[in-house]
Amino acid sequence: MTVATLGRRGALAALLGAGLFAAGAPIAARAADDVVIGVIQPLSGPNAQFGIGSLRGIELAADTINAAGGIKALGGAKIKLVTADVPTPNTAAAATQRLISQNGVSAVIGAFVSSTTLAASEVTERAGIPLVTFAFADQITGRGYKYVFQVSPKGTVFGKAQFDYATEIAKAAGEKIDKIAILYEDTAYGTAQAKGLREAAKAAGVEVVMDEAYPLGITDVSPLVNKLKASGAQMAFPVSYLNDGLQIIRALRQQNIDIPVVGGAAGYIIPDFKKGLGDYAEGVLSVAAASGDLIPEVAAEYKKKYGTFITHEALIHAAALDAVVQAMEKAKSSDPEKVRAELASLDYCKGFAQGVPGGCIKFDANGLNASAFPVFVQWRGDEPVTVYPPKAAKQKPIWRGKTVE
Amino acid sequence: MRFALKPGHVVLLLFFIAAALLPLFVDPRGHLLRVAAMALLFAAMAQSWNIVGGLANQISLGHAAFFGLGAYTSTLLFLRLGISPWIGMLAGAMVAGIAAALLSVPTFRLKGHYFALATLAFAEVLRVIANSWADLSGGPVGLTVPFLGTQPLSFAFRAVSSYYWIILALLVIVCVVFYVLAHGAMGYRLRAVRENEAAAEVAGVNTFRVKLVASVISAALTAMCGTVFAQFTFFFDPDSIFSLSGISVRMAMIAIVGGLGTLGGPIIGALFLIPLEEVANAYLSSRAAGLSQLVFGLILIAAILIQPRGIMAFFPKSRVKTPPKAQPATEGARG
Numbered sequence: 001m002t003v004a005t006l007g008r009r010g011a012l013a014a015l016l017g018a019g020l021f022a023a024g025a026p027i028a029a030r031a032a033d034d035v036v037i038g039v040i041q042p043l044s045g046p047n048a049q050f051g052i053g054s055l056r057g058i059e060l061a062a063d064t065i066n067a068a069g070g071i072k073a074l075g076g077a078k079i080k081l082v083t084a085d086v087p088t089p090n091t092a093a094a095a096t097q098r099l100i101s102q103n104g105v106s107a108v109i110g111a112f113v114s115s116t117t118l119a120a121s122e123v124t125e126r127a128g129i130p131l132v133t134f135a136f137a138d139q140i141t142g143r144g145y146k147y148v149f150q151v152s153p154k155g156t157v158f159g160k161a162q163f164d165y166a167t168e169i170a171k172a173a174g175e176k177i178d179k180i181a182i183l184y185e186d187t188a189y190g191t192a193q194a195k196g197l198r199e200a201a202k203a204a205g206v207e208v209v210m211d212e213a214y215p216l217g218i219t220d221v222s223p224l225v226n227k228l229k230a231s232g233a234q235m236a237f238p239v240s241y242l243n244d245g246l247q248i249i250r251a252l253r254q255q256n257i258d259i260p261v262v263g264g265a266a267g268y269i270i271p272d273f274k275k276g277l278g279d280y281a282e283g284v285l286s287v288a289a290a291s292g293d294l295i296p297e298v299a300a301e302y303k304k305k306y307g308t309f310i311t312h313e314a315l316i317h318a319a320a321l322d323a324v325v326q327a328m329e330k331a332k333s334s335d336p337e338k339v340r341a342e343l344a345s346l347d348y349c350k351g352f353a354q355g356v357p358g359g360c361i362k363f364d365a366n367g368l369n370a371s372a373f374p375v376f377v378q379w380r381g382d383e384p385v386t387v388y389p390p391k392a393a394k395q396k397p398i399w400r401g402k403t404v405e
Numbered sequence: 406m407r408f409a410l411k412p413g414h415v416v417l418l419l420f421f422i423a424a425a426l427l428p429l430f431v432d433p434r435g436h437l438l439r440v441a442a443m444a445l446l447f448a449a450m451a452q453s454w455n456i457v458g459g460l461a462n463q464i465s466l467g468h469a470a471f472f473g474l475g476a477y478t479s480t481l482l483f484l485r486l487g488i489s490p491w492i493g494m495l496a497g498a499m500v501a502g503i504a505a506a507l508l509s510v511p512t513f514r515l516k517g518h519y520f521a522l523a524t525l526a527f528a529e530v531l532r533v534i535a536n537s538w539a540d541l542s543g544g545p546v547g548l549t550v551p552f553l554g555t556q557p558l559s560f561a562f563r564a565v566s567s568y569y570w571i572i573l574a575l576l577v578i579v580c581v582v583f584y585v586l587a588h589g590a591m592g593y594r595l596r597a598v599r600e601n602e603a604a605a606e607v608a609g610v611n612t613f614r615v616k617l618v619a620s621v622i623s624a625a626l627t628a629m630c631g632t633v634f635a636q637f638t639f640f641f642d643p644d645s646i647f648s649l650s651g652i653s654v655r656m657a658m659i660a661i662v663g664g665l666g667t668l669g670g671p672i673i674g675a676l677f678l679i680p681l682e683e684v685a686n687a688y689l690s691s692r693a694a695g696l697s698q699l700v701f702g703l704i705l706i707a708a709i710l711i712q713p714r715g716i717m718a719f720f721p722k723s724r725v726k727t728p729p730k731a732q733p734a735t736e737g738a739r740g
Binding site for chain 2: 100114
């Protein structure tokens with residue numbers, strides 16, 4: 001084909017392209033192709049703030065890795081993130097499929113909400129693409145799937161830790177716990193964690209005097225709080241996202257009910273919790289999958305960039321991306337099959353993995369990070385601080401106003 | 406019933422043939438085919454809804470109830486008893502049909518908004534039951550359809566194209582049922598109910614029975630769509646399968662945007678809305694949170710403002726409707 005048959009505009013484009021190619025060739029020949037990694041998060045809808053926090057963590061990790069020279073085993077290839085909003089499980093399958101077949105992603109990271117992650121994993125498993133997630137539900141790694149990896153412990157483990165840690169702290173403070181209350185929202189996450197709590201209480205011979213599910217988006221918590229007051233529980237374990245958690249704590253404090261409250265992560269440890277509750281937030285305990293004070297440099301970097309403290313979903317998702325990158329370094333490839341194989345045998349204790357309690361990412365045969373354990377954080381001023389277990393704690397826990405030694 | 410091949414029917418036939426050939430020309434595992442399959446499935450769902458919503462003007466906002474019953478019945482039968490989802494699909498249709506009949510008794514005395522609210526509440530009740538009765542339903546964690554590779558007897562396939570053809574076949578069945586109902590004696594009775602229920606009753610139409618039959622058929626077909634959805638997406642939970650905005654409203658919306666009570670309406674509506682939503686998500690969802698839904702919503706509002714009677718109104722000859730001269734009287738009577 002000659003220039004004449006292309007027409008004027010075509011010729012111009014061809015010339016421009018040739019010029020660009022000639023100019024860029026010496027550099028472009030050395031730079032490796034970008035590695036595309038898919039991110040699915042609820043960026044709109046009721047879980048948006050968790051999805052946005054998660055995305056920020058992933059972006060921070062990608063920027064840090066790119067600034068440090070990209071993926072070295074792939075000639076300094078840069079990470080390119082492709083993001084899809086998945087507000088509900090119904091949207092997850094199509095969005096995940098789109099990332100895989102349109103964008104050719106090497107791995108997918110997400111999606112915070114357990115049900116959405118379960119739906120997405122059905123697509124990644126069949127397409128043979130690794131999915132690295134922070135979602136809690138036990139089912140995620142309980143189905144024998146090969147391509148799904150869970151960076152944090154399972155929901156039931158969180159529930160058990162929520163109970164065990166709290167009773168240990170109470171014991172150290174000289175209080176014996178006989179009666180507890182469990183309040184949880186009836187979602188996959190709430191029920192899984194409540195199950196862990198219930199079983200731990202039973203094993204410890206502690207009576208559960210209130211065991212109540214409530215719907216997500218509950219608008220009036222006063223019946224719950226009245227029941228809690230009347231139950232004689234020495235400790236309350238609410239498992240909730242944000243708004244319900246805020247209402248429960250506010251109602252308790254306003255009625256001067258001073259029984260210790262141990263939150264179940266999610267809404268209890270994000271900046272909005274303090275914003276919504278003010279001084280009422282002080283001293284509230286919660287279980288958490290990670291905490292910024294375990295990895296201060298990253299926490300400072302995050303705060304500089306986004307203006308708030310780093311949440312555990314941001315940290316764990318950053319570690320998830322780092323794990324994928326490490327697998328690519330070891331595999332010297334971004335081929336999903338090879339990345340999966342290296343993820344399965346990964347034992348990584350540097351970079352963002354240090355933010356995960358236990359300090360490492362090492363998946364067991366089911367794809368669960370076996371070295372991770374939950375921690376307790378307690379609100380001190382504007383930020384939650386790691387207070388338990390002692391091997392990870394940065395400060396001593398405070399129980400009913402007294403510091404526990 | 407008199408059958409005459411009209412231009413609209415030719416277009417529809419050509420559409421079905423083109424749709425059947427599509428998987429031969431696109432990536433059989435790709436995203437495009439998945440979106441096309443979802444568009445056809447929503448067309449089938451909206452067409453099922455159209456039987457009561459369009460022909461009898463009983464605006465239901467609770468069809469997710471039947472959709473979810475279909476999904477749960479077939480999946481639970483398969484997981485617990487090993488019964489093939491093909492049989493489960495028929496069982497689900499029966500369960501949903503019975504549920505629709507039971508629901509009809511108290512709700513058909515209700516009119517307009519009250520009927521819509523009652524159906525909405527019914528789906529919500531089922532959602533709460535599915536969430537709390539975990540021993541039966543698996544609870545809020547939802548159900549996973551096991552991954553079996555290709556086993557046609559167990560309704561399991563590797564290729565998206567297999568599901569696509571099943572969905573297309575279901576759409577054809579639903580459209581045929583709709584056509585037969587709309588053009589038979591049943592259709593006249595339903596339209597009589599729509600235009601003026603009291604007058605229909607006086608003219609000798611057993612309005613309760615007509616509405617009952619229509620809603621049972623509509624529910625059964627919706628349940629079949631639910632089974633196919635579960636098999637196709639492999640996972641569902643109570644909140645997504647009994648969803649008001651995700652399922653119930655969407656079924657009604659597609660039929661309304663396409664053209665209420667018309668044969669082609671739900672198909673055009675689904676082919677317009679589902680890909681539009683997907684395109685909005687693909688190009689906008691990574692730019693700003695919620696932007697894709699905002700744009701989708703604005704386009705939807707614009708579509709309804711420009712043509713309140715639906716896209717089908719642009720093709721006046723294909724409308725299924727009563728003679729124009731009857732309109733003024735009925736408008737008055739309805740209000």
